[in-house]
Amino acid sequence: MTRETKSREPLVHISRRGAMPWWRAWLVRAGAIALALAVCALLCILVTGTNPLDIGRTVFEASFKTSRKFWVMLHSVAILLCISLAVTPAFRMRFWNVGGEGQALMGCLASAACMILLRDSLPNWAIIVCMVLASCLAGAIWGFLPAFFKANWNTNETLFTLMMNYIATQLVAFFCVVWENPRGSGQIGIINQRAPYTQLGWLPVVGGNKYLLNVIIVGVLCVLMFLYLSFSKHGFELSVVGESENTAHYLGIKVKRVIIRTMVLSGALCGLTGLLLTGGNDHTLTTTLVGGRGFTAVMVSWLAKFNPLWMILASFLLVFLERGAGDISTNFGLNASFSDILTGIILFFIIGSEFFITYRVSFRRHGGHRKEAIAK
Amino acid sequence: MDRGTPAVSLRNISKRFGQVQANSHIDLDIYRGEILALLGENGSGKTTLMNMLSGIYFPDEGTIAIDGRKVMIDSPRTAIELGIGMIHQHFKLVDVLTAAENIELGLKGKLNLQQATRKIREISDAYGFDVDPQQKIYDMSVSQKQTVEILKVLYRGADILILDEPTAVLTPQETEKLFRVLRNMRDDGKAIVIITHKMHEVLSLSDRVAVLRRGEYVGDMITAETTAQDMTNRMVGHSVTLNIERPEPVDPKPRIKVSGLTVLSDTGVPKLENVSFTAYSGEILGIAGIAGSGQKELLEAIAGLQAVSAGSIAYIEDDGACEELIGKDPLEIQHMGVALSFVPEDRLGMGLVGSMDLDENMMLRTYRSGALPVTDRKLPHQIAQKVVDELEVATPSLHTPVRNLSGGNVQKVLVGREITSAPKVLLTAYAVRGLDINSSYMIYDLLNQQKKKGVAVVYVGEDLDVLLELADRILVLCGGKISGILPGRSATKDEIGLMMTRVGGGAEKNDA
Numbered sequence: 001m002t003r004e005t006k007s008r009e010p011l012v013h014i015s016r017r018g019a020m021p022w023w024r025a026w027l028v029r030a031g032a033i034a035l036a037l038a039v040c041a042l043l044c045i046l047v048t049g050t051n052p053l054d055i056g057r058t059v060f061e062a063s064f065k066t067s068r069k070f071w072v073m074l075h076s077v078a079i080l081l082c083i084s085l086a087v088t089p090a091f092r093m094r095f096w097n098v099g100g101e102g103q104a105l106m107g108c109l110a111s112a113a114c115m116i117l118l119r120d121s122l123p124n125w126a127i128i129v130c131m132v133l134a135s136c137l138a139g140a141i142w143g144f145l146p147a148f149f150k151a152n153w154n155t156n157e158t159l160f161t162l163m164m165n166y167i168a169t170q171l172v173a174f175f176c177v178v179w180e181n182p183r184g185s186g187q188i189g190i191i192n193q194r195a196p197y198t199q200l201g202w203l204p205v206v207g208g209n210k211y212l213l214n215v216i217i218v219g220v221l222c223v224l225m226f227l228y229l230s231f232s233k234h235g236f237e238l239s240v241v242g243e244s245e246n247t248a249h250y251l252g253i254k255v256k257r258v259i260i261r262t263m264v265l266s267g268a269l270c271g272l273t274g275l276l277l278t279g280g281n282d283h284t285l286t287t288t289l290v291g292g293r294g295f296t297a298v299m300v301s302w303l304a305k306f307n308p309l310w311m312i313l314a315s316f317l318l319v320f321l322e323r324g325a326g327d328i329s330t331n332f333g334l335n336a337s338f339s340d341i342l343t344g345i346i347l348f349f350i351i352g353s354e355f356f357i358t359y360r361v362s363f364r365r366h367g368g369h370r371k372e373a374i375a376k
Numbered sequence: 377m378d379r380g381t382p383a384v385s386l387r388n389i390s391k392r393f394g395q396v397q398a399n400s401h402i403d404l405d406i407y408r409g410e411i412l413a414l415l416g417e418n419g420s421g422k423t424t425l426m427n428m429l430s431g432i433y434f435p436d437e438g439t440i441a442i443d444g445r446k447v448m449i450d451s452p453r454t455a456i457e458l459g460i461g462m463i464h465q466h467f468k469l470v471d472v473l474t475a476a477e478n479i480e481l482g483l484k485g486k487l488n489l490q491q492a493t494r495k496i497r498e499i500s501d502a503y504g505f506d507v508d509p510q511q512k513i514y515d516m517s518v519s520q521k522q523t524v525e526i527l528k529v530l531y532r533g534a535d536i537l538i539l540d541e542p543t544a545v546l547t548p549q550e551t552e553k554l555f556r557v558l559r560n561m562r563d564d565g566k567a568i569v570i571i572t573h574k575m576h577e578v579l580s581l582s583d584r585v586a587v588l589r590r591g592e593y594v595g596d597m598i599t600a601e602t603t604a605q606d607m608t609n610r611m612v613g614h615s616v617t618l619n620i621e622r623p624e625p626v627d628p629k630p631r632i633k634v635s636g637l638t639v640l641s642d643t644g645v646p647k648l649e650n651v652s653f654t655a656y657s658g659e660i661l662g663i664a665g666i667a668g669s670g671q672k673e674l675l676e677a678i679a680g681l682q683a684v685s686a687g688s689i690a691y692i693e694d695d696g697a698c699e700e701l702i703g704k705d706p707l708e709i710q711h712m713g714v715a716l717s718f719v720p721e722d723r724l725g726m727g728l729v730g731s732m733d734l735d736e737n738m739m740l741r742t743y744r745s746g747a748l749p750v751t752d753r754k755l756p757h758q759i760a761q762k763v764v765d766e767l768e769v770a771t772p773s774l775h776t777p778v779r780n781l782s783g784g785n786v787q788k789v790l791v792g793r794e795i796t797s798a799p800k801v802l803l804t805a806y807a808v809r810g811l812d813i814n815s816s817y818m819i820y821d822l823l824n825q826q827k828k829k830g831v832a833v834v835y836v837g838e839d840l841d842v843l844l845e846l847a848d849r850i851l852v853l854c855g856g857k858i859s860g861i862l863p864g865r866s867a868t869k870d871e872i873g874l875m876m877t878r879v880g881g882g883a884e885k886n887d888a
Contacts, residue, residue, distance in 0.1 A: 231750050236743050243729040250709030250726050
């Protein structure tokens, strides 16, 4: 009879937990990382026959062995963090801006344009001021367009921002040819490298370290963003809009204005990241200058649950893993995909651990239930 | 009293959600040929308990036996196979399909609509349902939709029926019809459990009452041997007074004058047609009507949240000065002293943000204060503390997200916040929706206090008995038109019921 066969407690059932004390949540996360490392080590031994400790050391050394490596790592963290900070206000508003890549690239384009077009007519400081304004403006326009359409006609912001990325890439590709240097190469080399334009429009070097200025700027932005989101009226409004548009209307919040305002801010900050790249560090313009960090930023923002301070940790983790992965493939002669697999495993465990923090999984407890049911 | 083997026998059932113990060691028997009313305040665990019976949740502890045989109900499908059917508060029907198609939906085997229609007719005739199997759901009234839901579980062979607050959306006449059907089913030997808050329904319908309090089983009583007062006392755990005060309005002055108000929906269907009335200071104007008769649009139009196609809404000051509200934005209207506390079906959709804590929800109203771009957190904290203290909101702390509070407490937070802004006009809709007795009376008391302060209170309610006890005048809406305005002290329930379904109610009495 069907009733007997059904009379069995389910093997696993999942229920939502109440709040977990913070230290236990962190214990779970630490456990997840330990477990991830163990799986990675096992995989190394089984698949490649290398000593996992050697691999671990390589990963660590990729970021910390020399002072140069350390600063390069820190700078990468800063750039990734900057884009992550930029997309976060939009995310808090439940506006899924996956256009950070394009918005940042537009910032790069605007900076490069200023460096190239204004170098004959303006002094260095004026060029830099123009670059700051232009890059923010370019990013802001790229943020404004999808927000305007979303606010007025409720278009899908994910698709819209994604498409804007391609337009930005194509624009940059076009200008790379327009401003090619040397002629015929189809590329822009280092901009303003030689006299008479030596280092015009390059952001100044602070403290004798060419990475330091960018790191400081992003550090300050991070604190400002934290304050903006947590304590400002704007920050409060955008959370309300994100949580419930109905409630926002009811409270007299101008929802359209908040959507547009927030995305303009988000885009402008992405544009500023473009400035830090083109004006601050790379002094060039290519279609791959942002290098997918506009998308990685989405992950950083989510991993940190939209909290700017946790984003420091999240972007460090991702950059640390990525750099380590790169060195593994060169040092051990392994396929580059292998390091991607390791990164994937680690992220899988970290993201997966959040499930166990939110939910409780209980297994069938007493076999007695089942036997009883069958016996009847 | 020997009633044979119980159809359902729950033993030692416990269920916990995070830190909340929803059910704790509950023993309950349900018998065939009996209507059992399950009573309890909000958050006392009635719905959780029934959800475990219908396979939606799985108990942490305890056993369930059907007809004396121990079973494991691990999914709604198993529950249906065991003959348990639950009719939820929110209907789960596909609008564009017919009744028969909806009933057939999800069943295994070949689709034979003709046969299904025949079987549905048989069931309908047997119990006195009034439904056309070929009718599309979108053409149906709320009560017809509910009928389809009941037919759905009967069609699947259910002989143990659970109804979760089935009368919340029905008119008195429809409720009577439902009760007749339920009695027929009981006489046919089915076991029926009804979850409700309305005492008079428990008294008129049920054979036995089981009471839960804070997740624990308090006991059961034979309905004929108990009184509303006794049941309430057991439910609340101490004795409460079941009288709503209705002081005479003192010095009523016109405050809001609505004339010729017409509101169209997005698709051009009239939601309100030529509505005119005046709300006075120091009185409670009750608004009655079937759900969706334009109550929401009316309040939202006054609060500036709804686009209006014709008419005017004037706000009248004490000195007689008039100001038109249409065209003003919600914020301006709020500043003029019009507060709206609308409790939508999901309770949180409007007015509160579920993921925010009490402080932040108070801040929703106050965050604009101060010239700095930084929010002031002290004031909302004080307001939150005040609301929690004065209205006895049960919350672990002021930093608990409101979505984790029980329904009653969420509503207290919302109404409490609206009142602290010292409004001149207080618009409330469904302020006691889904609330238990104790909290409901507290809300009525709050409204009366506002009335005594000279506030013009507009109260949209579902429970006619309450409207008749609380309101000074009752405006009845029917399909977006005013069906009539009756004096609250002399109107009868039947009169209002008729006016809800037909403009003018067939009666000549039109204005108070």
